[in-house]
Amino acid sequence: MKNKEDSAHILAPPPFFFIIPLLTGAVVEYFVPTSLLPTLPSIIIGLLFSWASLPFIILSLRSFYKVKTTFDARRTTTTLVTTGIYKISRNPAYLSLVLIYIGLSFLINSIWILIMV
Structure with missing residues (x-):
């Protein structure tokens, strides 16, 4: 039997799966405090x-908007996006999430959170 709904069939939106290691790292950081760098350089790098990360997510959203398909992986797709930033990267939105996560680990100044990435 053919499935009429074409989606990723995921349980939660992808950012949720970045929150779990972030929170885990924060809990470990609470009990075993660390520091990546002195405060100012850590903030600047973060x-x-x-x-x-901003250009990747903006260009991703723009590519989806141009072909009139959903960005939400839980919804049914109408078109495969292979233009714009998707010519260069298979999933620039996930790359954006990774860059934000690394940035947060420096802003929070935690080795544990960075390790969890």
Whole structure:
């Protein structure tokens, strides 16, 4: 029998799976405090990684909007996106999440959170 619904059949949105290791790292950090760098360099690096994620997510959303399909992996897709940033990267939205996660680990200044990435 053919499935009429074409989606990733995931339980939760992908950002949820980045929250779990972030929270795990935060709990470990609470009990075993660490520091990646002195505060100011850590904040600067964290902001740079976070800002570096923006073009990837913006271009991802723009590519989905242009072909009129959903960005939400839980919904039925109507078109396979192979243009724009998707010519270069298979999933720039996930790359954006990884960059944000690395940025947060520096902003929080935690080795444990960085290890969890």
